[in-house]
Amino acid sequence: MEKVFEKMKFGMLMVILSLAFSLSAGEVKIAVERNEIDAKYQWRMDHVYASDAEWEKDFERINPLLDKFDSMKGTLGDSPQNLLNYLKLDEEVTILAVKLSVYANRKGDEDSRIAKYQGYRDKMSGAFSAFGQKTAWAEPEILQIPEEKIWQFVNDTPELQIYRHYFANLLRSKAHVLSEKEERILALAGEVTGGPSNVFRMFNEADIKFPNITDENGETIELTKGRYSALMKSSNREVRKAAWQANYETYENWKNTLAANLAVEVKTNVFYARAKNYNSALEAALDQDNLPVEVYTNLVDAVNDNLEPLHRYITFRKNVLKLDKVHLYDIYAPLLPEVKWEIPYQEAQKTVLAAVKPLGKEYVRGIETAYANGWIDVYENAGKRSGAYSSSFYGLPHPYILLNYQDQVGNMFTLAHELGHSMHSWYAQENQPYIYSDYSNFLAEVASTFNEELLSDYLLKNIKDKQRRLYLLNEQIENIFITVYTQVLFSEFEQKIHEVAEAGKPLNAEVMNGIFADLQKKYYGPDFELDPMGESRWNRIPHYYRNFYVFKYATGMAASTALAQKIKAGDKKARDAYLKFLSSGNSDYDINLLKQAGVDMTTPEPVTATLNRFNELLAEMEKLM
Numbered sequence: 001m002e003k004v005f006e007k008m009k010f011g012m013l014m015v016i017l018s019l020a021f022s023l024s025a026g027e028v029k030i031a032v033e034r035n036e037i038d039a040k041y042q043w044r045m046d047h048v049y050a051s052d053a054e055w056e057k058d059f060e061r062i063n064p065l066l067d068k069f070d071s072m073k074g075t076l077g078d079s080p081q082n083l084l085n086y087l088k089l090d091e092e093v094t095i096l097a098v099k100l101s102v103y104a105n106r107k108g109d110e111d112s113r114i115a116k117y118q119g120y121r122d123k124m125s126g127a128f129s130a131f132g133q134k135t136a137w138a139e140p141e142i143l144q145i146p147e148e149k150i151w152q153f154v155n156d157t158p159e160l161q162i163y164r165h166y167f168a169n170l171l172r173s174k175a176h177v178l179s180e181k182e183e184r185i186l187a188l189a190g191e192v193t194g195g196p197s198n199v200f201r202m203f204n205e206a207d208i209k210f211p212n213i214t215d216e217n218g219e220t221i222e223l224t225k226g227r228y229s230a231l232m233k234s235s236n237r238e239v240r241k242a243a244w245q246a247n248y249e250t251y252e253n254w255k256n257t258l259a260a261n262l263a264v265e266v267k268t269n270v271f272y273a274r275a276k277n278y279n280s281a282l283e284a285a286l287d288q289d290n291l292p293v294e295v296y297t298n299l300v301d302a303v304n305d306n307l308e309p310l311h312r313y314i315t316f317r318k319n320v321l322k323l324d325k326v327h328l329y330d331i332y333a334p335l336l337p338e339v340k341w342e343i344p345y346q347e348a349q350k351t352v353l354a355a356v357k358p359l360g361k362e363y364v365r366g367i368e369t370a371y372a373n374g375w376i377d378v379y380e381n382a383g384k385r386s387g388a389y390s391s392s393f394y395g396l397p398h399p400y401i402l403l404n405y406q407d408q409v410g411n412m413f414t415l416a417h418e419l420g421h422s423m424h425s426w427y428a429q430e431n432q433p434y435i436y437s438d439y440s441n442f443l444a445e446v447a448s449t450f451n452e453e454l455l456s457d458y459l460l461k462n463i464k465d466k467q468r469r470l471y472l473l474n475e476q477i478e479n480i481f482i483t484v485y486t487q488v489l490f491s492e493f494e495q496k497i498h499e500v501a502e503a504g505k506p507l508n509a510e511v512m513n514g515i516f517a518d519l520q521k522k523y524y525g526p527d528f529e530l531d532p533m534g535e536s537r538w539n540r541i542p543h544y545y546r547n548f549y550v551f552k553y554a555t556g557m558a559a560s561t562a563l564a565q566k567i568k569a570g571d572k573k574a575r576d577a578y579l580k581f582l583s584s585g586n587s588d589y590d591i592n593l594l595k596q597a598g599v600d601m602t603t604p605e606p607v608t609a610t611l612n613r614f615n616e617l618l619a620e621m622e623k624l625m
C-alpha cells in the first residue's frame, strides 16, 4: 500500500507517448555538486526535520502506533467512539508516515548517490507495508456494519460528522457487493485475472527486442522506446520513417499473440462487470469514480462533432512539411525550426506571477510564499533526480517542487505547471480536514494545466515576436491534439473492443486492426494516409491494460481549458468558484466539485469549448505562417 501522493508532470501521459526528455541528442553536461549551488535556490527540507537525528527519533514512533491497531480489530461496529478512534489513529499514522517518507524521498532526490537516504527509503517502504498489513481488515469490517448503524453513529456523534462524504463514498460500493460465497470466488479469481497485464508488461519491458537503425548523423543505433519518441520528432523524414517501420514491424511480428492477450483483458473486464451486475464494462469502470456514463459519451460525441479542426490541422501539417500525404510518422514531426528563447529563473518567477494575476491577490501571495520560503529546488546538480514534480501532503509545513531549471522557455511552463499542483494542495490542505485534503486522479491535472493556459495567454498578449508567438501557439495546439484528440481516439477503440466482446463476437488481430484503421481515418481526415502496419497501432499501448483510463486525460484538460476561458475573460464570479474548487480537496464527488467550479462534465460544453479553442489557435497559426 503506497501512501505517498506525488503529482508528477504528465506522469502517465509520458508512458503513452514515451516522450524521451532525457534524450536531448548527445548533450553531455557535467553537473555541479549540490554544495556549489546558492542555498536560496534549494528547497528547505529542514522545515520538515531539522536534522537526520530528528527523523530517526520520529521513525521510532511508527511501530508502537501500528501495534495499537491490533486491539481495534472486530470492535469498529461496537460504538461510534471505536469507529472514531480507528479513523483518528489511521490519520495520525498516515500523517507521520508520509512526513517521514517525504523527507526520505526528497533528500534522496537531492542526490541519489547518498546511501543513507536510500536506507531511509527502504525503512519507509517496510513501514508502509506493515501499515497495510495492520489495517487490511478495517475497510471490509466497516462495510460489514449495517448501513443504518453507520448513519446512526454519524448523526449521534459530532466528531464523526465530517466523515459523512467519506462513508457515503465507501458505502457506494455495497450496491454491487454479492453474497459472501460469490465474493469469495471473485476474490480467488483476482490472482488469475491480472494475467494479461503481466504478460504485456513482461513482453513490452523485458522480452521485446528492437532492431538497429540509422540515426540523423548516419550512425547505427539500437532502437529503444525512448529513442523512438525522440526520433519521431526528427525533422528528417527518412529517419522518422525508418524508426517507425522498425518499431511497428517489431510489434507486428507478435500481433496475434498481443491481440489474444488484449482480448483476454477485455473479457476479464466484461466478466467482472457482469458478475457485479453492471450494464457494461464501461459503466463498471466509471462507477469506481462515481462518474455517470454521460461523462464519457459526451466526451466522445463532442470530439466526433468537432473533427473538422483536426482534419484542418493534418492538412496544415501536410502543407507546412510539404508532403503529399501525412503518415503516422509525420504527426509528431516539428512544424517550426527550433526557437531560441532563454528565460533565466528570476524572469520566469516574475512572468508566472504576472500571468496568474487573474486569480487574485491571495493566489499571487501564495506563489510569492512558494518562491521565498524554500518550496522549490531549482537547479540541476550531480546525482539529482531528473524531471519535475510537486509533492505535498496534509500536515507538512508546505508543498515541495523539484525542478531541473535550464533557462529555457519550456522550463518556465514547467514551473507554472508544478506551482498549479502545489497551490491546489495548499488551498485544499488549508481549508479541509485531513480526510478530504487530497484530490483524485480525475482532478489531478486541472490546476496545473490551468496555470499553463494562463501563462500562455499572458505571453501571447505581451509578445510581438512572430517566431515566439508561433512557438506558443504550436505548443498549445499540440497539447490539445495529444491530450484530447489522440486520447479520445485511443479511448474509442477501447470502448469498441469492449462492445465486440459484450456482443459475444470474435475479438482478434483482424477485428482490432479494422477498428483502429477506421478510427484513424475518421479522426485524421482526407490528407492522412494510413500505412498497412499502422492499423495495428493498438498493440503497443500499455494503457489498454488499465481499464478505461486514457479518457481522463481528455476530460482533465477540457475542464481546465473551459475554466481558464472564463477566468481569462475577467469573470470575478468564475474566479471565486475556481478558488473554492481548489479549496475543496476531495470533500465531494469529482463531478460535483467541477460543477461548483463552473464546468459541468455531464454536458458536452467543456469539451466543445476546448475544441473551439483548438480551432482558434490553429486559425491564428495558419494566419501567421
Ligand SMILES: [Zn+2]
Residues within 6 Å of the ligand: 007, 008, 009, 010, 011, 417, 421, 444, 445, 448
Ligand atoms: Zn502535472
